Amino acid sequence: MxxxxxxxxxxxxxxxxxxxxxxxxxxxxxxxxxxxxxxxxxxxxxxxxxxxxxxxxxxxxxxxxxxxxxxxxxxxxxxxxxxxxxxxxxxxxxxxxxxxxxxxxxxxxxxxxxxxxDGTEPGGEWLDGASWQVLTHQLAVLAPLALPGEDCAVSRLAQGRPVDVARGFVRAVRRRDWRQAAGAGRWLTLLHGVPETLGLASGLDFVELMGGHDPLVALQVTAARRLRTGAPV
Incomplete structure (x- = not known):
């Protein structure tokens, strides 16, 4: 108890x-x-x-x-x-x-x-060859690494798999996993090659509408918007 x-x-x-x-x-x-x-x-x-x-x-x-x-x-x-x-x-x-x-x-x-x-990066091998579902889950957990100019093993791997992260974002929304969707959305704002058909801006709006009562969801959506525009959100 x-x-x-x-x-x-x-x-x-x-x-x-x-x-x-x-x-x-x-x-x-x-x-x-x-x-x-x-x-x-x-x-x-x-x-x-x-x-x-x-x-x-x-x-x-x-x-x-x-x-x-x-x-x-x-x-x-x-x-x-x-x-x-x-x-x-x-x-x-x-x-x-x-x-x-x-x-x-x-x-x-x-x-x-x-x-x-001491600044030494942990290994990133555990994500090598990860399925898009596992990749999205892990990246959402590590959303604090999604920062402008961040260059580490995790961010480099994410940059190489924008379509997989986009698929994971859609899956998280469909499963109503708003925390994972918000974390994946934050990463997507920084990745090159994200399909335009994803409609990320609208997707983030929907995630905020449905899960924004959770401060952890609100944090990631707010961070994503600031990363996306560089302006107050």
């Missing part, structure tokens, strides 16, 4: 954090976007776990808007990355998520101490 209650609290903290990021991307107040509620970076706690779940997207407004992150946000973000290192047997998506957090720290806070990762 206690574990279930903790899980519910964490889900609420993640959704609250995602809502803060969405507000910032839409031009709202982004203060404390990386720290939902009071946080003692020495003690850790629920907010640190929420930041780790959201990963690099916790500081997405600073990355996309080019605004310096609040020092407190940066401290919480760093503490979260340091507090939840991946286990040796961690899944590839966990390794890449942790890598993305380290990369974000190196970009936003280069004068500071070394980031929690």
């Amino acid at each position: 206690e574990q279930s209650g903790t899980s519910t609290l964490l889900q609420g903290a993640v959704q609250g954090l995602a809502s803060s990021v969405v507000s910032a991307l839409r031009g709202g107040d982004h203060a404390r976007a990386a720290a939902p509620g009071p946080v003692d970076v020495e003690e850790g706690g629920l907010a640190l776990a929420a930041v780790r779940v959201l990963g690099a997207d916790a500081l997405l407004p600073a990355v996309l808007l080019g605004t310096p992150p609040d020092p407190d946000e940066l401290a919480v973000f760093r503490k979260s990355a340091e507090s939840f290192p991946p286990r040796p047997d961690a899944a590839p998506t966990v390794l890449w998520s942790h890598w993305a957090m380290g990369r974000t720290l190196r970009v936003l806070d280069p004068p500071s101490a070394a980031a929690p990762t």
